[in-house]
Amino acid sequence: METLGNMILYYGFKVLMAIVILVVGKYVAKWLSKTVETMMRKKEVDVAIQHFVSALVYYALLVFVVIAALGQVGIQTASFIAVIGAAGLAVGLALQGSLANFAAGVLILMFKPFRVGDFVEVAGVAGAVSKILVFTTELNTGDNKRVIIPNGQVMGGTITNFSANDTRRVDLIMGISYGDDIDKAKAVLQEVVSADERVLQDPAPTIAVVELADSSVNFVVRPWVNKADYWGVYFGLTEAVKKRFDQEGISIPFPQTDVHLHKVADNT
Incomplete structure (x- = not known):
């Protein structure tokens, strides 16, 4: 009975600490996600980006909190971490181009090298910006063609903004x-x-x-x-x-060619 009581106290304390880690960790994750969202709101980042990044931060932190709680009660978490790491690597490799475009889209929305309505030249295309999306930027050219450019190409080259100055x-x-x-x-x-x-x-x-x-x-x-x-x-x-x-009476020169004809004597 004494041994059983000690085991109950030992594991009960671990379970209690795991619950504390879950509760406190969830609170911290919510607080950090709200802080990130507030910072992006002050930077006037697109609302869709605010919600997406905030949720991404929250759930990423929540995963680490759950792993820490499981480790507290004695469950081996090394295999969980390995699986999550492998899955993250696989997803990252599969979505390499899309993730690069997403990251570039976030940078565009945060630092605002151009805004909707500006006339710009990016990735070799000149036109008025009609939409700035998470993965792409849309331009309307002077002859009214819609050009959709991946954000990775936009941020990977020179951006010329003809509308930035008055x-x-x-x-x-x-x-x-x-x-x-x-x-x-x-x-x-x-x-x-x-x-x-x-x-x-x-x-x-x-x-x-x-x-x-x-x-x-x-x-x-x-x-x-x-x-x-x-x-x-x-x-x-x-x-x-x-x-x-x-x-x-001022003349504007234009290209012209003078042709001189010479008469050649016929000695035949």
């Missing part, structure tokens, strides 16, 4: 012939740029000779505009400069 610089190259007056052409370009109300005064536009090319003297025309006006100013200035050059 202003953009328009880069134009305008050429005149060597026989035209450079000062006059420069004054005309300044007048055309100044006449467009969409062009910003600060920073001031840059108009300068940039190159003495094979058949033309090239000017660089670089006005600053609001990002929404970029293409309008680009197309508008190109047309306005051509019309104004025609009015002022």
Whole structure:
């Protein structure tokens, strides 16, 4: 009876400690999962990502708590850990690409290199961002094609965000012939740029000779505009400069070939 009583006390204490580990561990797992969810909410991470990561943290911690409780009552847990590790490795290898895309999607939603509506160039594709999902990012191209890109490719390359800043610089190259007056052409370009109300005064536009090319003297025309006006100013200035050059008698060189014919005497 004394031995039986000692065994009951011994194993009863172990069972009690296992229950304490389960209760406290479950509470800690809930607290940590809520903490992770709160941190992601402050970072304005997508709600679906918040719930998914929070649940993943909770159940991962809960598995370790159950293993610790089983070990407390004397059950060998080495085999459980080995099985879980092997299963995790197998799943990781099977879903290697998907997990990489998921991790990249989480990074995109957390650090926000771009947002929905931004015009970006990623993985060699340029377009407006329509959706940022867990595994993929969807773009609408300029000709209204939907392009779906895995997030791993998005984060694995260079991201160019054309919408991140409020202003953009328009880069134009305008050429005149060597026989035209450079000062006059420069004054005309300044007048055309100044006449467009969409062009910003600060920073001031840059108009300068940039190159003495094979058949033309090239000017660089670089006005600053609001990002929404970029293409309008680009197309508008190109047309306005051509019309104004025609009015002022300033020629724009174009490639041409001179063919010289020589008469060869017939000695036959």
